[in-house]
Amino acid sequence: MTPARRRRRPRPGTTPGPVRAGDAGHGVKRRARRRDGEPSGHWLLLLTVMALVGCALVLDGFVRNVAGETGPAPGSGNPVAWLEPLHRGGPVLNLTGDEPSSARPKARTVALTFDDGPDPDWTPRLLDVLKAQGAKATFFGVGSKIAAHPELTRRIVAEGHELGNHTYTHPDLAAIPAWRAELELNLTQKALAGATGLHTTLARPPYSSTPGTITVEQWDSLAALGRQGYLIALTDLDTRDWLRPGASHIVKAALPSGGRGAVVMMHDSGGDRAQTVEAVSRLLDELDRAGYRAETLTSALGMPSAHRPAEQTAWIAGTALGLAQRGAGAFTAALWWVLFVTGALTLARLVLLVVLARVHARRSRDPERAGRWDRPPGVTVIVPAYNEEAGIAATVRSLVATAYPGPVEVLVVDDGSTDGTAEAVAATRLPGVRVIRQANGGKAVALNTGIRHARHEILVMVDGDTVFEPGTIGHLVRRLADPRVGAVSGNTKVGNRRGLIGRWQHIEYVIGFNLDRRAFELLDCMPTVPGAIGAFRRDVLVALGGVSTDTLAEDTDLTMALCRAGWRMVYEERAIAWTEAPATLRQLWRQRYRWCYGTMQAMWKHRRALAEPRPFGRRCLGYLALFQVLLPLLAPVVDLMAVYHVAVGDPLPAVAVWTGFVVVQAASGWYALRLDGERVSALWALPLQQVVYRQLIYLVVFQSVATALLGVRLRWHTVRRQGTFAAP
Template sequence: MARRTAGRRPMAPSPAKAHRAARLPGRVRTHWIVLAALLVALALALAVQGYTQHLAGIGDDSASSRDGAAGVPASVLNGGPVVDARTADVHTARPADRTLALTFDDGPDPVWTPLILDVLEAHHVHATFFVVGTAAIDHPDLVRRMIAEGHEVGLHTLTHVDLGKAPEWRRQLEVQTAQRALAGITGETATLLRPPYSSENDAVTSGTWAAMQSTAADGYLTVLSTMDSRDWSRPGVAQIEQNLAPSGTHGQILLMHDGGGDRSETVQALDEMLTQDAGKGYRVTTVGDAVGIASMRPAPESEQLLGTAFVWGMGASGTVVDVISWLLAASGIVTLIRAVLVVAVASRHHRLARRGRRRRDVPLLPEITEPVTVIVPAYNESAGIEAAVRSIAASTHPVEIIVVDDGSSDGTADLVESLGIPGVFVIRKENGGKPSALNAGLRAASYEIVVMVDGDTVFEPHTVHALIQPLADPRVGAVSGNTKVVNRGGILGAWQHIEYVVGFNLDRRLFDLAECMPTVPGAIGAFRRGALLYIGGVSSDTLAEDTDLTMSLCREGWRVVYKDDALAWTEAPATLGALWKQRYRWCYGTLQAMWKHRGAVVQGGQAGKLGRRGLGYLLVLQVLMPLFAPIVDVFAVYGLIFLDPVRIGILWLAFMGAQLAMAAYAFRLDKERLAPLWTLPLQQLVYRQLMYLVVIQSVFTAMAGLHLRWHRMERYGSLSVPATNQR
């Protein structure tokens, strides 16, 4: 045992000391308010779209509310098709003799409405169009054309809902929003309303009558029909003409459709019918003109403003949903490509590793047998430092162990010295942060190859020897080992175990073959001492000193590789709070490193591979995708409520199946038991959300220009080397 004292060289300041910026609680919490507001706005947009597009819709007009006519006045059942129930004394009206009021429901439709308008214009005839609010919002120019060409516009609710079956709140919503849409599009309001699925007077049910009374209280006249073309069933042009052929001289209200499906027969039948009716002396006109009322009036300015805002909001919500749908498709494609890519690359990496080489064009390398220096930075690591040092000292490869006590207050240095293990040296220094501790150990190292290991990590006997072998290749400047979670008991431990095996290790295999490794983890990494000294040692510019160091080596032209059989066992956070702190620091530090080394994107050689491959991968998979994850979750709820929940469930099960297959393969490569994978579905529902919230917090912190302090993880004293057959 020996003691070494750090030199008088000024210590690199710790991140906490270098960035003495006060964190204002109000500012820090602002991003959660922004996120909540965005999610609420998104949920509102999705709710609007779900309601208007999926809770109702234009359907078969034969489907009516057959709940009896109890309570319906005889004057309605036996009266005219225009019903005025605005007073207790109900009145009805019908067109004058030889007058045909021509009406169209379910539009406007971008294909058929213009053709119908062309036919009407050719015959110099005006008609009444009962428009569906959502269709009018989608095609406002057609509604404006109706008004400009002298046609009459009435309401057919917002989403074509059966008012006879709808509760009162929905009746009000459907009619008022349809009116608001009309006011926003045309600047006018309508008095005429035709309930969807209504027909003639004698078909009015109790529910429909209740709806007619409810809307009459708001000033609406209900327009029924006397002759139904039944064009929605596409019976043929001749049959449509026959259905609309008037008998006698009584005035009629004719029902046709300009939306809701293929209306080619309607267009042709309309042209022929108008030619015949004109020859028989019938006058074809609008409902209002047929019964002698002016059904449309200019909307007050306030109504126009509200209507314009409503139409704009509906359009914006539709655009949001469309954009999200495209982004979801893109993220799904990216996720699929990533899964296929990492599995294929991992398979190749495994095959090449079994042959003792990474690439077929690289010859077998000589074995490294020279001693190495192992640097263990330690700050209050008394809970696990003994296990860490003893495991390293038991290495089959000759090692020099330097424990750098970075101002510990728990007797860490005294504990290491009391072990009396030959070849173990202790450096005591004032607290300066992990980078300064590593630099102190680097300066004191006796050998060219150094291994850096955290104080909460233990090695297996063969780890050091396996880890350093790739450094026999003169192009390699650093080697990442395979970090394992030692405290994997409990569901949180199992989730982190899965993440290490499936997430980190599969990615490292990909980075290895792509020659763009962004991080050699602090838990286990081997380096060329000369390369580290050349780049100035370990920098304190970021909170992810391991990522910063790795990227610096890559930018200097060094290759960084992965050794999957060099195993290190580390303690993972045992509580959600501790996990949050650790991952927050990791993510924020990684963002700092990515920003610091952004210039690699335009460089060539090894630096360019890091910039364009490694940084690109991190940006898409570890920043942008997590930022988009809350939207995915909100959209999933939207799908369960408004879309087909069975299809959504099948898609989720397919996604989970793919995740399980990839995880099982990763576990097989790492020779792990599959038992923890039962927690994977729960990981997707709980752990995943925590991880993307960490990314969101980190991104907002970085954008706000706030500086994060170093978060030291709590130690639990659970370090021991698991038996190989227990992995």
Template sequence: MASSDRRTARQAAGKRSAVRRRMPMRYLLPSLFLVALLAMLMLRGYVHSEILADHRVRPPASSGQVPEQILGGGPVIDARVPGAPKALRIPDKNLVLTFDDGPDPVWTPKVLDKLKEYDAHAVFFVTGTMASRHPELVERMVAEGHEIGLHTFNHPDLALQTQSRIDWELSQNQLALAGAAGIRTSLFRPPYSSFSDALDDKSWPVTEYIGSRGYITAFNDTDSEDWKRPGVDAIIKRATPQGTKGSIVLMHDSGGDRSQTVAALDRFLPDMKQRGYRFTHLTEALGAPTAHTPVTGPELWKGKAWVAAVAVSEETTSVLTVGLALIGGLVLARFGLMLVLSFGHARKVRRRRFRWGPAVTEPVTVLVPAYNEKECIENTVRSLMESDHPIEVIVIDDGSTDGTADLVDDMWLPNVRVVRQVNSGKPEALNNGIRNARHDLIVMMDGDTVFEPSTVRELVQPFGDPRVGAVAGNAKVGNRDTLIGAWQHIEYVMGFNLDRRMYDVLRCMPTIPGAVGAFRRQALERVGGMSEDTLAEDTDITMAMHRDGWRVVYAERARAWTEAPESVQQLWSQRYRWSYGTMQAIWKHRRAVIESGPSGRFGRVGLPLVSLFMVLFPLLAPLIDVFLLYGLVFGPTQKTIVAWLAVLAIQAVCAAYAFRLDKERMVHLISLPLQQLLYRQLMYVVLLQSWITALTGGRLRWQKLRRTGAVEAPGSIPSPRKASEERWPVA
């Protein structure tokens, strides 16, 4: 191969590689966010013994392999020298108070306070999970002169574990100590242990292995049994050794209500001191070097990094838990508000004598902005020709390259005009149409939408009220036969139209849908027409109407059938633009919050509700699904499933009510559970990406979706033409 050919091939490969690298970027930040959230939840589960924990407890076994000097010796086992284990006793008049399972944020400080009050020292056998979560208590123990021992990380029965798991339990426990207090320790107490004479053929090999790792194992010979909460007197009696005998006393500073333990210490410590006992460290009582070794260098920083990561995880998950409770309340409040207000709206507008005002019979101008809509434009225009209200139709061709304008011209339909312009975007196309409109009432629709014969008439009747400046119609998904289409159908009926009923009652409608909306020319002129400031020109103009003092209402009978995206890629592009454009519109009209007069209602009620329910709430709602997944894998699975089904049931009730109001077939609700598991997650990620784009100052361009022209209004005359070729999307 010639060098020039190789160079060309490398360049082509480089371009393909660059494309491959660029393609995932739109998913990168949302994916990183979700991975970070999952990692924090996993870390939380790890340090709360919900992940990798083993709560099995082995029944006793025979003790034929345990040396006699161990079974008949003291409670301290030193097996650091292979083949020569020793059992050590505590000298007379010495008490080694030991506390297991901590540190606990409630009871450990109380225990430490009592020890400090009576100038007593103790040994705390801490678990790695608790030390990781409460490092300040471990640091206090060391600072106040107490000794620390290991009690494993997750508190498993080590006789049921492999050597690698034992090593892991020890190293993780040491890591937590290093991060909390900057030390290592050579003391160890196995979970579920008691006296040394209870060692058997299963636990003794573990004790030997622990010794080979450089640890002294400390059992006890005096059990207060405070974990049974038998009462203060019983705890003191059981913790008191006979005569002047030295002893290791077992107590607990965690694992439940330890109020009796604290109360017992208040009497036990001074009483035993009066009897001549001293409360000391284990190593001090045995005349051995201190069990603590300072940790420095990388090991110290690894421990500090671990403790810091746990702290971040704890704080984050605490905030998320509060957020989850908040979201749960908002879900219930929103559904309740939607049901009540939607019922009120339907009851009001469906009364036999209900009228907006005098019947509106004057002609209307219908604007159809179109850019490369050859697959749909004929269906759209033909549906308008069947209108039972007098109209003129203006198709604004925004520089189409597929012959859209020519198709309309070739139809030779009365009262249909084509206005051609250089490609300038949808807002400018609509403004151009407004300038060419002959009538004072203007209906706007998309080039891929079809109207029913009564749509225009129903849409303009609210203008009988002179206070009404704009009317939102009832947008329907026409291509609902696919799974994605069915999911969007549910979303349109429940999420959009039910919302519009609620917002109509509250007089703070946030959006006139681009597929079906009507305006007074006077209102449009007063707010300056359609703006190019945002990517959601329909939301922008609606908010501007509110701020100018106009009422914006919902006409449920003005139905329009639109072609929804049929692929995930197209759906992503559309919703990404909608979400980002809504954020832009909210930011643009943020001063409405402090305005007074007629526009103040939208600022005080509408803008906060839109921000909460359309931007903030969907961003936090994934917490429900994240905790659902976490609960299914690591938490109380049955309760998690019941809770999720309860939320789904509430959503199903709202969806069924919305379908009933819109007289839709309930069969599409079969896919509701799957929508909640899959479709909703896609919408979350889209919104998250929109947030990231907004916060980083990114910009989006208009994106053109591929259309098939398959949507027709029920009862309309079929189009004689069906486009079969596929178009390229235009950015």
């Protein structure tokens, strides 16, 4: 028989399904035939989603980024004196030919015109007034509002009124590039086609008024409109109703004199138009008594209708534009709600953790919190090791140097290392240290080997890149004197925290992991006793069948199984272990990807705990699903909407909210660091952590979820050791 080949990197189980600590660079035995490797195409999916989100926000931002729908025209120069003869001809300009011309409505004819709509509140009221009095009008619609309210636009046409082009987002055409002006007009025509199947030959530039107010800059933009074939509608009588001067003033400003025809400018959107609605009703009565007729603009000029049938392609494009704009608006509104909910949940979680941490800190000062042993029990420290040559000697020395008064044995299980891990341990020649070599089977298999060979009933598990302080084992064992406690989580600290990446992880360990564990103990829902430092009862592990090989997060899987069996999990902040954290972003990514995916596997495996009588499943799995899976997936909305608000609106509120969020995190971080006896000066790296580190964790969660949903088997990701604790 040929000897079995050593597997270089066994894979985990495939059960799909938050985020924990513990790392020792091991494989996990394969239990089912499924696809191996990274999920194919998920990054393309992410980029596609990001592109769609970006397009939606750009479109919505373009629609909303309006300088002001109504208001005084910006002072851009003096009126053009040489246009005076054209001014006298009337307010409707024809600049399509070589010689400009102008016209005005027929005698005793008024063209009522309304700008900036359609508006779902005020346009229907104006239409009702016009219909009741048998009057017709011309509505110069803003394209984005036409796309938002196509049914209202269709009503305008159905009731015999006329439509004109008032650009898509209401910019000052004299203040924007020619390409933007052309885009504004073309998009509005598409919106009209999508809503009504029509195009229009009428246009009115935003911020325009009477012909006598045309400036040099405005003339150039008017000439461009003429070259595009538009009939330009200015006004004789500008009511300035957007100032809301009162219905009587608006009526007075709208009444022509001497029987002359006139174009009257009012607004059906852009604010409270109650005065305008009242004024139109009174104005129509006044005009009727004076023998005037209210007609559409082209009818008042004695011209054919401005409406032209749109081509089928224009209707399709306009319909798509309307759907895209409304979808973008709904999506952006949903993001604002997501932002609110995400922010509220994040703040509520921080407050809850701080409150529970304070309660835990008070209880931890109680000398009777832990039970008492009649005599110190023997302890076996199991160190699963795979290619840990760089730091394993320092780990073993720290374990042997313990101040624990009872017997201690150190059992190093070399899980098929390809470097000098076993030799490094043997070279220490320390008493009470044994090395067991085995073929590579994964960390869980190595731990089970250690459990079988352990000589004592108290087991302490520690990673091969971690060192203990002298009092750590004693603090762990003391908590196990309580017969209700099945396992004890220690306090893992980052040893290599000098670089920025190390500082970020140091902040995360203290603020995130340790605050969480204090709360978990009080709520009796500890999800993870970390592999870096944890103490267990040997008989309890044997009764469970040892450490499961089903997931990449064997420590989370084991802890959940213990909790479901009715054992209490506790956190001992005085049991300190110093671990070597990843030193590069690539290594950090690989570690957190494994953690996150493995925890999802454990959640899925123990999903039936939700229906069990004990509250563990509902508390633990609910918390992990909400705060370590769902919230990280939604949290990028905070940054996304901050950027959106800076680009589209006033940046100060967005900056204030983001700053407030960081301040709250810093306040909770300050308290967490104080509880752990750490220097609060570490918080200087917190703002930078929000910019880089947090986004990396979001991507980790996204990839983990994609891996789980696609049913892909994740390979074990090892972390290269730097030998942080190798120096004496």
